[in-house]
Amino acid sequence: MLDKKLVRHVAQLAKxxxxxxxLEKFTSQLDEIIQMENExxxxxxxxVAPTTHIARQETALRPDQPQPTxxxxxxxxxxxxxxxxxxxxxxxxxxxxxxx
Amino acid sequence: xxxxxxTIASVxxxxxxxxxSVAELNQAxxxxxxxxxxxxxxxxxxxxxxxxxxxxxSEQLLAGIPLAIKDNILxxxxxxxxxxxxxxxxxxxxxSTVTTKLLAAGMHNIGKTNMDEFAMGSSSENSAFGPxxxxxxxxxxxxxxxxxxxxxxxxGEVLAALxxxxxxxxxxxxxxxxxxxxxxxxxxxSRWGVIAFCSSMDQVGVLSRHVADSALILQTMAGYDPHDNxxxxxxxxxxxxxxxxxxxxxIAVPDEFMGDGVAPGVRQQVQHALDxxxxxxxxxxxxxxxxxxxxxxxxxxxxxSEASSNxxxxxxxxxxxxxxxxxxxxxxxxxxxxxxFGDEVKRRIMLGTFALSAGYYDAYFNKAAxxxxxxxxxxxxxxxxxxxxxxxxxPTTAFDLGSRIDDPVVxxxxxxxxxxxxxxxLPAASVPVGxxxxxxxxxxxxxxxxxxxxxxxxxxxxENETNFLAQRPQIGGQN
Numbered sequence: 001m002l003d004k005k006l007v008r009h010v011a012q013l014a015k016x017x018x019x020x021x022x023l024e025k026f027t028s029q030l031d032e033i034i035q036m037e038n039e040x041x042x043x044x045x046x047x048v049a050p051t052t053h054i055a056r057q058e059t060a061l062r063p064d065q066p067q068p069t070x071x072x073x074x075x076x077x078x079x080x081x082x083x084x085x086x087x088x089x090x091x092x093x094x095x096x097x098x099x100x
Numbered sequence: 101x102x103x104x105x106x107t108i109a110s111v112x113x114x115x116x117x118x119x120x121s122v123a124e125l126n127q128a129x130x131x132x133x134x135x136x137x138x139x140x141x142x143x144x145x146x147x148x149x150x151x152x153x154x155x156x157x158s159e160q161l162l163a164g165i166p167l168a169i170k171d172n173i174l175x176x177x178x179x180x181x182x183x184x185x186x187x188x189x190x191x192x193x194x195x196s197t198v199t200t201k202l203l204a205a206g207m208h209n210i211g212k213t214n215m216d217e218f219a220m221g222s223s224s225e226n227s228a229f230g231p232x233x234x235x236x237x238x239x240x241x242x243x244x245x246x247x248x249x250x251x252x253x254x255x256g257e258v259l260a261a262l263x264x265x266x267x268x269x270x271x272x273x274x275x276x277x278x279x280x281x282x283x284x285x286x287x288x289x290s291r292w293g294v295i296a297f298c299s300s301m302d303q304v305g306v307l308s309r310h311v312a313d314s315a316l317i318l319q320t321m322a323g324y325d326p327h328d329n330x331x332x333x334x335x336x337x338x339x340x341x342x343x344x345x346x347x348x349x350x351i352a353v354p355d356e357f358m359g360d361g362v363a364p365g366v367r368q369q370v371q372h373a374l375d376x377x378x379x380x381x382x383x384x385x386x387x388x389x390x391x392x393x394x395x396x397x398x399x400x401x402x403x404x405s406e407a408s409s410n411x412x413x414x415x416x417x418x419x420x421x422x423x424x425x426x427x428x429x430x431x432x433x434x435x436x437x438x439x440x441f442g443d444e445v446k447r448r449i450m451l452g453t454f455a456l457s458a459g460y461y462d463a464y465f466n467k468a469a470x471x472x473x474x475x476x477x478x479x480x481x482x483x484x485x486x487x488x489x490x491x492x493x494x495p496t497t498a499f500d501l502g503s504r505i506d507d508p509v510v511x512x513x514x515x516x517x518x519x520x521x522x523x524x525x526l527p528a529a530s531v532p533v534g535x536x537x538x539x540x541x542x543x544x545x546x547x548x549x550x551x552x553x554x555x556x557x558x559x560x561x562x563e564n565e566t567n568f569l570a571q572r573p574q575i576g577g578q579n
Binding site for chain 1: 189190191193194286287300301324326329330331332333391394396397398400401408412415416417418419420421422426427428429431432433434435437438441446447449450451453454457463464466467468469470471472473474476508509512523524525549
């Protein structure tokens with residue numbers, strides 16, 4: 001059974017936040033999805049190997065040689081905030097008035 | 101441009117014979133899109149730049165042919181938004197491998213198609229830029245997530261469009277719109293430059309009215325790509341050499357695909373298609389895929405887990421939307437993501453983060469990965485004795501707009517017949533075969549890995565025998 005406390009914890013892990021009404025809605029929707037997922041417990045999977053990928057291609061190796069890719073200007077083209085060729089972000093520590 | 105009476109080959113003929121110029125074709129296509137888009141909302145961006153006048157020689161089969169491209173495939177012309185607010189201003193600095201190959205063959209990027217945000221959805225209602233409408237009935241969804249691509253092809257805006265298929269996102273909208281749509285074998289096509297959702301299942305596919313058009317496009321864009329280590333070095337056959345012959349073909353119909361969950365009108369059309377194949381000499385038997393009933397449960401854990409990881413990159417730092425309501429770096433991450441993603445994307449990130457989190461990993465992610473193995477083994481067993489699995493593509497025809505969007509579990513269950521092929525990485529297609537209550541029904545063909553040719557051959561028989569292409573949708577079909 002999913003409760004709001006757990007959903008709030010998961011949101012924190014996922015770097016998302018919800019207002020109370022949305023948290024309420026998501027808790028009940030996710031709970032319903034998890035109820036559906038619990039049907040998997042009916043199956044005995046003892047000793048079954050998990051499948052995490054289905055690529056049929058063997059890993060290809062290549063010499064580690066430098067190759068030209070995008071330029072700095074191209075890579076900065078979509079950066080929302082930048083200065084003098086650098087990506088700009090706010091200070092890492094809280095900038096609020098009650099900062100300790 | 102009236103594409104209803106054309107194929108890529110017939111338009112190519114006109115271009116090569118100088119009956120039609122590349123610029124005229126481009127202009128006529130743009131006009132038609134601009135005329136229909138306010139009604140259908142199938143395109144997010146249209147490339148209205150005039151194309152240079154070039155002559156087309158008889159070897160260049162795709163030269164000058166306009167191609168619609170799903171908006172989660174990176175292109176240097178036009179923005180790539182994945183129908184998300186978080187990428188609403190994103191201009192790619194590089195071109196995906198699939199479009200690089202098709203542009204090199206002379207195709208023209210005519211526009212980017214609408215879709216469910218980040219390809220998460222089955223109705224194209226989860227777009228940040230408004231829902232797509234079904235050209236057969238504007239009250240109905242076009243399916244999803246490649247709903248814009250399917251509606252564009254169905255309404256005759258283009259001859260062909262690219263889609264992506266992670267759990268049925270090419271096949272289900274193809275079925276709902278009465279067009280052909282194929283998802284190739286996992287690895288057949290490079291994923292380089294395709295916005296990642298679930299990396300162990302995502303594949304680029306093609307939608308077109310005519311089977312032969314998809315065959316030509318798929319063979320052009322397939323093949324090994326050093327940029328994608330999961331792409332396959334298997335030789336790409338000349339898919340266009342279609343042999344419309346099913347004599348002796350061994351077809352398996354899974355019991356589980358024809359059960360009570362499938363609408364009677366859909367079942368009837370699928371049975372009709374099976375009868376046609378039998379009349380053409382195919383051998384048809386009933387088989388079991390006992391674990392297929394768990395496909396939805398397995399898929400939503402695995403796809404959401406991979407999505408939660410793949411979508412971590414949208415943090416407001418290097419590209420995409422950045423919130424202005426910030427005091428510190430953590431706020432940039434949390435507010436940009438919370439304001440930039442829509443509800444369905446958030447739901448899946450949450451589900452995936454939960455399934456991968458400490459204390460729940462074994463019960464959910466690992467369990468789902470184990471059941472995935474059982475589903476794959478079911479397929480292996482059937483393909484020891486059969487060439488093709490056939491059943492419905494979706495349990496129903498297109499449902500009403502707005503009818504399922506608030507009920508995720510009901511929406512997810514709509515994908516139960518398409519998901520198994522993604523879990524197992526098998527090639528699968530939807531072929532239109534008839535109407536039920538005025539809406540198209542698609543038959544799904546699933547082949548063993550790298551068996552796309554069997555799909556094209558069988559689909560061509562169905563195209564010939566059902567004469568479905570004589571049917572025209574309400575919107576776009578009047579001319």
